[in-house]
Amino acid sequence: MNLLLLIGAPLLTAIAVLTCRNKEQVKWVSLTGSFIQLGLSVALYFLFQQEKALHPGDQFLFNQEHKLFEAININLHFGVDGLGVAMIMLTSLVLVAGVLVSWNVEKMTKEFYFLLLLLALGAYGFFISLDLFILFFFLEISVIPKYLLIGIWGSGKKEYSANKLALMLMGGSALILVGILGLYFTSGHSFDIMVLALNNVPTQAQYIIFPLLFAGFGVFTALFPLHTWVPDGHSSAPTAGSMFLAGISMKLGGYGCLRVATYLLPEGAKEYANIIIVLSVIAILYGAFATMMQKDLKYINAYSSVSHVGFSLLGIGMLTQTAITGAMMQMVSHGLMTALFFAVIGMIYDRTHTRMVNEMGGLMKVMPFITTVFFLVGLCSLGLPGLSGFVAEMTVFVGSWENGDAFHRIATIAATASIVVTAVYILRAIGNTAMGPIKNEAHLQLKDATWNERLAAILLLGGILAIGIVPGWLNDLLQPAAHEIMNRLSGK
Amino acid sequence: MLNDFIILMKSELAVTVIIFLLLFIKIGKGMKNETLLSFIQVLLLINFIGTFFFNESGNLFGDMFYTTPLIAFQKSILSLGVYIISLVCADWLKKTPHLPEYFILMLSALLGMFFLISSGNLLIFFLALELSTIPVAAMANFDLDKKRSSEGAMKMILSSAFSSGILLFGISLLYGATGTISFPAITEQLNHSPLVILAFVFIFTSFAFKLSIVPFHFWTADVYEGSPVATTAFLSVISKGAVSFILITTLYRVFSPLQDIWYIMLIALSIATMLIGNLFAMRQQNMKRFLAFSSIAQVGFILAGMSSFSYIGITSVVYFILIYLFSNLAAFGVVSVIADKTGKENIDDYKGLYKTNPFLSWILALALFSLAGIPPTAGFFGKLFLLTSAGSKASYWYIIVAALNMIISLYYYLRVIRAVFMDKNEQPVEKLTLSPSVKLGLILCGIGIVVVGLLSWLFDHIQVLAMHQ
Numbered sequence: 001m002n003l004l005l006l007i008g009a010p011l012l013t014a015i016a017v018l019t020c021r022n023k024e025q026v027k028w029v030s031l032t033g034s035f036i037q038l039g040l041s042v043a044l045y046f047l048f049q050q051e052k053a054l055h056p057g058d059q060f061l062f063n064q065e066h067k068l069f070e071a072i073n074i075n076l077h078f079g080v081d082g083l084g085v086a087m088i089m090l091t092s093l094v095l096v097a098g099v100l101v102s103w104n105v106e107k108m109t110k111e112f113y114f115l116l117l118l119l120a121l122g123a124y125g126f127f128i129s130l131d132l133f134i135l136f137f138f139l140e141i142s143v144i145p146k147y148l149l150i151g152i153w154g155s156g157k158k159e160y161s162a163n164k165l166a167l168m169l170m171g172g173s174a175l176i177l178v179g180i181l182g183l184y185f186t187s188g189h190s191f192d193i194m195v196l197a198l199n200n201v202p203t204q205a206q207y208i209i210f211p212l213l214f215a216g217f218g219v220f221t222a223l224f225p226l227h228t229w230v231p232d233g234h235s236s237a238p239t240a241g242s243m244f245l246a247g248i249s250m251k252l253g254g255y256g257c258l259r260v261a262t263y264l265l266p267e268g269a270k271e272y273a274n275i276i277i278v279l280s281v282i283a284i285l286y287g288a289f290a291t292m293m294q295k296d297l298k299y300i301n302a303y304s305s306v307s308h309v310g311f312s313l314l315g316i317g318m319l320t321q322t323a324i325t326g327a328m329m330q331m332v333s334h335g336l337m338t339a340l341f342f343a344v345i346g347m348i349y350d351r352t353h354t355r356m357v358n359e360m361g362g363l364m365k366v367m368p369f370i371t372t373v374f375f376l377v378g379l380c381s382l383g384l385p386g387l388s389g390f391v392a393e394m395t396v397f398v399g400s401w402e403n404g405d406a407f408h409r410i411a412t413i414a415a416t417a418s419i420v421v422t423a424v425y426i427l428r429a430i431g432n433t434a435m436g437p438i439k440n441e442a443h444l445q446l447k448d449a450t451w452n453e454r455l456a457a458i459l460l461l462g463g464i465l466a467i468g469i470v471p472g473w474l475n476d477l478l479q480p481a482a483h484e485i486m487n488r489l490s491g492k
Numbered sequence: 493m494l495n496d497f498i499i500l501m502k503s504e505l506a507v508t509v510i511i512f513l514l515l516f517i518k519i520g521k522g523m524k525n526e527t528l529l530s531f532i533q534v535l536l537l538i539n540f541i542g543t544f545f546f547n548e549s550g551n552l553f554g555d556m557f558y559t560t561p562l563i564a565f566q567k568s569i570l571s572l573g574v575y576i577i578s579l580v581c582a583d584w585l586k587k588t589p590h591l592p593e594y595f596i597l598m599l600s601a602l603l604g605m606f607f608l609i610s611s612g613n614l615l616i617f618f619l620a621l622e623l624s625t626i627p628v629a630a631m632a633n634f635d636l637d638k639k640r641s642s643e644g645a646m647k648m649i650l651s652s653a654f655s656s657g658i659l660l661f662g663i664s665l666l667y668g669a670t671g672t673i674s675f676p677a678i679t680e681q682l683n684h685s686p687l688v689i690l691a692f693v694f695i696f697t698s699f700a701f702k703l704s705i706v707p708f709h710f711w712t713a714d715v716y717e718g719s720p721v722a723t724t725a726f727l728s729v730i731s732k733g734a735v736s737f738i739l740i741t742t743l744y745r746v747f748s749p750l751q752d753i754w755y756i757m758l759i760a761l762s763i764a765t766m767l768i769g770n771l772f773a774m775r776q777q778n779m780k781r782f783l784a785f786s787s788i789a790q791v792g793f794i795l796a797g798m799s800s801f802s803y804i805g806i807t808s809v810v811y812f813i814l815i816y817l818f819s820n821l822a823a824f825g826v827v828s829v830i831a832d833k834t835g836k837e838n839i840d841d842y843k844g845l846y847k848t849n850p851f852l853s854w855i856l857a858l859a860l861f862s863l864a865g866i867p868p869t870a871g872f873f874g875k876l877f878l879l880t881s882a883g884s885k886a887s888y889w890y891i892i893v894a895a896l897n898m899i900i901s902l903y904y905y906l907r908v909i910r911a912v913f914m915d916k917n918e919q920p921v922e923k924l925t926l927s928p929s930v931k932l933g934l935i936l937c938g939i940g941i942v943v944v945g946l947l948s949w950l951f952d953h954i955q956v957l958a959m960h961q
Contacts, residue, residue: 069952070952140867147909162914166902
């Protein structure tokens with residue numbers, strides 16, 4: 001399959017959206033476009049399986065290379081491995097759901113969908129790029145849409161949040177840029193991941209570049225002291241914006257930490273692994289406890305995202321194959337889960353016009369579908385077996401436990417303990433909103449989900465269940481990718 | 493000989509012909525401003541297209557004047573800039589009572605810049621620099637009824653007289669040290685004696701004045717604010733571009749033996765320029781002053797690219813200036829339209845602009861994002877290539893400082909974006925109807941901003957030109 005299709009489809013859809021005449025057209029064009037992308041990504045999965053069976057030794061499939069800036073040796077080099085395929089499927093699923101839940105956006109509809117599609121374009125491009133410069137280009141593409149989506153369609157202190165997010169992410173990009181240039185100049189003037197992997201960056205340089213890259217991507221994925229944009233950004237963004245931010249944008253960072261930082265700089269990863277573990281355990285616990293104190297549903301999910309993303313960073317820091325597979329699974333699982341979470345919160349907010357837990361109650365009676373989904377996604381978040389959260393977190397824990405020394409054990413135990421806290425805040429939030437008497441008489445008149453909301457929820461829920469009930473396929477997809485990273489770490 | 497003369501100096505001759513044509517029109521009966529402006533626009537377009545043909549390398553007048561395909565390309569960029577200025581500032585130009593004079597002055601300055609880029613000798617270099625500066629001071633004074641305009645012109649002429657003085661002093665010292673005024677001969681004679689270094693510092697200072705490198709930037713903001721937008725655009729784009737071109741040639745060719753000295757100077761000045769430009773830009777209310785400081789900060793990045801002393805350095809600087817031309821002219825174009833129709837120049841006045849003028853808002857947004865270096869605009873590529881070429885020599889710390897400066901700059905560019913797209917305003921700028929030429933100019937800039945970054949062959953082409961000069 002030609003991977004350029006994945007860039008072309010959102011680009012064409014975005015251009016088509018610009019030429020639309022009215023809001024209805026805009027919506028249907030974007031929905032069609034995003035379904036085409038979903039189809040492409042599913043096709044990519046099956047074609048990938050076929051191709052992998054034919055060439056089991058190749059790390060990246062569907063390779064294609066085009067010369068771009070020859071003078072600086074920048075090439076358009078695309079290719080995917082299992083991790084890339086998984087992330088592309090996640091992106092397309094979240095895009096479809098995002099388009100569906102934004103069905104009622106009245107303000108500047110055309111611009112809204114255009115920016116949403118641009119955001120997806122950046123994510124696809126990022127996941128298929130094998131050239132660091134192009135990868136960085138796609139990473140940065142999403143800055144403008146995120147800023148405008150939050151600033152124009154957001155709620156609350158949106159200008160502040162938009163600014164904070166744009167500047168912090170730009171700060172992360174600045175660190176990444178320095179790291180990428182460092183890689184370019186220390187190993188043979190190339191941006192190509194495959195070439196850099198062969199050239200083996202000098203160990204001394206790895207010790208300098210690794211923290212730059214990891215911290216830079218860490219900003220995107222809410223690494224502990226750099227996570228402060230997450231709560232504000234997520235809570236101010238419009239529903240689809242939050243879904244994208246938490247579901248995909250944070251995963252860009254995680255993917256970068258794995259593919260760029262850890263894969264290219266194994267010595268650096270070993271050197272700093274303990275720091276990563278400490279930071280991610282702090283993030284897990286801090287995120288969980290901070291969530292307990294929140295009363296706003298969006299803040300609850302934002303802080304719990306910090307905690308959940310901590311698991312995937314913990315998996316990376318543990319440096320065992322199982323843990324890294326778990327980290328990747330957690331990225332996919334959390335992407336689906338948090339997108340659905342924000343979607344449901346958006347649906348509730350659209351009806352009740354409040355996000356405060358204590359102002360709601362008994363919603364189960366008036367909108368059974370929405371609250372049921374809310375229940376399920378909450379259970380996924382606290383790691384109930386049968387849903388994706390359990391599979392991913394369990395894999396991380398098992399992988400972490402493979403390290404026998406006291407430090408790793410204590411870190412694992414501390415991280416595991418956070419699940420109890422998660423259960424407390426999730427059950428409390430759901431209990432207060434869905435159960436009990438109806439606190440507000442006006443809520444009795446509310447209607448349940450419309451067709452587009454149902455479809456969005458069912459699609460995302462389908463993803464969660466597909467991973468939760470039959471995790472084998474995702475494991476088979478991610479295992480080889482993790483294996484390649486482990487090979488680098490063990491110096492083969 | 494005559495053939496050589498015509499072909500090698502064709503750009504200069506073309507501009508001279510246009511100047512004389514305008515002079516005759518002025519002396520003759522005169523036309524209506526609108527017809528005249530369209531006529532000038534066509535002439536400038538022909539001039540721009542003409543720069544692409546018959547580009548050969550060669551010397552004239554015993555090495556006084558030389559040209560190469562790269563220099564011809566630089567002249568094309570400058571001609572394009574002048575053409576776009578004549579488009580985007582059309583509204584103001586139509587109203588000015590002395591339209592032919594304005595273009596005579598502007599084209600004389602352009603002619604000076606052409607000679608400046610082509611100069612192979614200190615004498616013609618000095619003459620050309622003067623020719624490219626003095627008309628601009630007169631252009632700054634063209635808002636005849638505004639006091640600020642005269643004030644700006646006064647500041648400009650005084651500071652350029654001062655910098656010319658320093659330059660002359662530097663030239664005389666250099667002549668004293670080397671005994672020659674021809675560039676190639678100077679390079680052979682250069683050594684690290686204190687006299688030569690002093691002469692170099694003086695000559696560099698006059699460049700710093702023209703490029704408004706910190707700490708020689710004090711005239712910039714006042715002159716930019718006072719002058720009519722067309723002049724401001726000319727100063728910030730064409731003049732900066734031309735001086736950057738000659739600075740890079742001077743450093744790489746003439747002063748290449750002093751490379752260890754100017755490298756440190758460039759790095760230090762670049763950090764200071766970026767930082768001061770950015771920090772001051774954060775506090776500006778007037779759009780022209782804001783763009784003045786932002787363009788000071790951009791010069792910091794240009795210096796970064798220059799510091800590498802490689803073909804990539806030349807290439808990325810030329811490429812960046814092309815991108816900078818589109819971005820800055822788009823921004824000035826929007827400012828010019830709004831200032832001309834409503835008299836509003838402050839950032840607060842731009843609140844709610846998107847509601848009434850979506851086209852202008854998108855162009856402004858594209859321009860500012862390009863200046864901030866955010867993809868998919870061309871500014872991203874321009875800036876990254878500058879940093880990449882800087883990174884071949886500089887340490888991590890320098891790149892980190894430059895990258896941090898990109899964050900600061902994003903902060904203040906976002907201030908404007910926020911005012912335009914997000915802030916509410918009771919009395920936004922009313923819906924403006926754009927004249928066709930303004931629209932054409934803005935669309936040209938918009939296309940340039942989006943497309944030039946992806947034209948990788950253009951970058952490679954400049955690289956080839958740079959290597960074969």
